[in-house]
Amino acid sequence: MRNTFLACAGVVLTAAALAACGSSADGNDPEAAGAKRPAASGPAAPGPSTTAATEPATPPSEEPEASGEPEASGEPEASGESAPAATAEGPKTPADEITPATGTFTRKQKEYLKDRVPKGMDPAAVLQTGQETCDKLRYLVKADRDTAVGAIVTGEIPDAKDAVAGLCTQHQDLVDEAAYGYPDGKHSGKNLRPGVYRSASPTTDCSWRIEGAGGKELASGASGTGKSRKITIPGSAVTFTSTGCYAWLPEGGEG
Incomplete structure (x- = not known):
């Protein structure tokens, strides 16, 4: 049952990712964004291959030699580097320097971001992680409260304590109960x-x-x-x- 809820939550919140980011810019409470964490990492919808057999196959004798370079895929290549995690060790951006690219952060959002933004990382990305946690809890508690609490107990929502304390205090009862599970x-x-x-x-x-x-x-x-x-x-x-x-x-x- 929990797998169904968590899977459904991921699908529902994929479409809400941009909305969650937008809340940091317009000053709205992050809980107004939706009911689960808007994961923007879903796989792209499958479509026809760009190498569909609309052209004649190249005869074996005319096959081009391997150039040693990867074939273009129509998507940007991964750089091999990923943004540091919000909880990564290392120097953090001072609280008075944490500002969004546009708009402003609310007081609660600033409190949540304090000592969480690694140097050189976009604070909006860190904030989105917390907002997605709140959204996921909100979705799960509506579907099945025990599953929501259980997800905190098992660590499936590892950052619940901090996200709830800073961004969605209405779910504090879930965290409190999970502490005894x-x-x-x-x-x-x-x-x-x-x-x-x-x-x-x-x-x-x-x-x-x-x-x-x-x-x-x-x-x-x-x-x-x-x-x-x-x-x-x-x-x-x-x-x-x-x-x-x-x-x-x-x-x-x-x-």
Whole structure:
């Protein structure tokens, strides 16, 4: 279920990429842009090849020799260099020098960009990353709230905490709840918090196991239905292992 939501979110927000960038120029709140991060990296629509057989094939004896240069593809060649990530290490642009090419940034946008823009990088690109995060959360929470929280728990939306704090505070409850959740994997020691949890967007191969001292099994189970299940992690638990359940969220919002 989560894969469908995330895939649909990517398609919906591809068309919204330019709109999200525009919000930094006209001063509008980034959440007005749309419901998910406008990813502008979708593949181009396939079309007829420019080398369609409209010309006779070159006879073998007349084939041109390889020139050693790449054949023109009709698209600009990749330079081999990519823009530095917003969280890249290195010197950052001073806050008082962060300005958009056109228009102005809002106060919230300036706060978000502080200490995030690497030297020489367009601040609008950094801002767009945060706006896309907010848009994605907005889309997911409308489709299925547990999937939205689970995406934060599992790290599928790694920058959610900062984006929400700076650009879309209305989603702070999602981040707060995610802080008490568990992604698939093995959890032990101080990472365990007693309480009741529900699985968020589990697969049909969801299984779990709770162990106490000495590896004693306290509880275990599996679900092949893909429907949410509830478990209780007791205070005596030493390890909790989950596979195929995606994420476990605390009942009542916090564990």
